[in-house]
Amino acid sequence: MQVVSAAEVARYLTWEGLIKRLHTTFVNGVESPPRHHHAMYRPDGEATMLLMPAWETVGYIGVKMVNVFPQNAQHNLPAISGLYLLSEGKHGQPLACIDGSELTRRRTAAASALAAKALARQDAETLLVVGTGKLAPMVIEAHASVRPIKRVLVWGRSVEKAAAVANAYAERFDTQVVGNLQSAVAQADIVSCVTLSTEPLIKGEWLVPGTHVDLIGAFRPQMRETDAECLRRADVFVDTYAGAKGEAGDILQAIEEGAFRFEDIKADLAEVLLGARPGRTAEDTITLFKSVGASLEDLAAAIEVWEAINE
Template sequence: MRVVSAEEVAHTLKWDGLIKRLHTTFVNGVESPPRHHHAMHRPDGEATMLLMPAWEAAGYIGVKMVNVFPQNADYGIPAISGLYLLSEGKYGQPLACIDGSELTRRRTAAASALAAQALANENAETLLVVGTGKLAPMVIEAHASVRPIKRVLIWGRNPGKATAIADEYADRFETSVVEELAEAVAEADIISCVTLSTEPLIKGEWLTSGTHLDLIGAFRPQMRETDAECLHRADVFVDTYAGAKGEAGDILQAIDEGVFRFEDIKAELAEVLSGEKTGRASEDTITLFKSVGASLEDLAAAIEVWEALPA
């Protein structure tokens, strides 16, 4: 069995290839039971263990284990860590143990870019990234691979981290750190939220026509990055119905507040990509994509890594 490092994952997962692989996997589908979600009570705070299995009908088999420790931010350590075990499908023999953190970062950003490719206006040039964790650079790169991004705005609770990201990408884009989130939201064509917030950061009254809102940070019912007005004003799409119903706090809390219904969701991503349902209705439509992550994305990314590795 081969051990694949984070560096090898980063080298092999090119945005174009990964996004195409995800597109194919969403359309063709895989077997993916609901992920196991276990709360862990640690001495310094709450943590979460996720187990995410998936397999092709006659092909690869995989499972990811992820530990989420939000309190790691206090120690300068990434909040998310894990590994992916990929097996071949004929005999069930393990092929590779792949660094799960880098795999997760890149597949998450690529899935959002895939959704933006279908839902954001084609001339979207200004990207606002809300959050400064390890996922923030990935969404910049992924969205820029599918839309003509020229300007990147960065907001975060830690101005130093926001400045570091802005500096890192200053040679590729016009970058700036923003303090007033409401003003930045009004200027953005695409807003990508990559936080573990439990309180709304984006308010619906700030959104302007044509904006695409990408919510990929909060992944538990208690978490949310938007208020209910965002969902009320937008055409809402999700990565999967099952994930949205079980874990999408932005949606579930808006439903509890009586502002949104689950039936108001326009489509899950596979339906849009296959042409079964319509994506963006017009240039002026506000679109919202809520993702909590799906095991089919991890399997697709792991296969992409395995098949791109040198022999």
């Protein structure tokens, strides 16, 4: 069995290759049972273990184990860590143990970029990144691979961390640290949220026509990055219906508040990519993509790494 390091994942998972692989996997589909979600109560706060299996009907088999420790920010450590076990499909023999943290970062950003390719305006040039964790650089790179991003605004609770993200990309883009979210949202063509917030950060009244909102961070029902008005004003799309119904806090809390219905979701990503349902319908439409992560994305990324390394 081959061990694939984080550096190798970063090397072999190109944005073009990964986004193309995700597109194919969403269209073709895989078997992906609901992920196992286990709360773990630690001395310094609650953590989460996720187990995410998926397999092709004829082909690869995989499962990811992820530990989510929000309190790691206090120790300057990543909030998310894990590993992915990829097996061949004929006899079920393990092929590779792949660094799960880098795999997750890249497939998460790539899935949002794939959605933005279908939902964001083609001339989207300004990206607002809300959050400064390990995913922030990934969404910058991924979105820039599908849209002509020229300007990147970065907001974070820590000005120092926001500056670090902005400075890292200052040679490629016109970057700026922003302190006023309302003003920043008004300037953005794409708003990408990558936080572990449990309170709304983005308000619907701030959104301007034509904006695409990308929600990545809230992966549990009690978490959210937007208020209900954002969903009420937008055409809402999700990565999968099952994930949205079980874990998308932005959607579930808006439903509880009576401002949204599950039936108001326009489509999941597969339906848009297949052409079964439309994506963006007008230049001034506000679109919103809510992702909680899907095991098919991990399987697609793991296959892409494995085949790229062994081609």
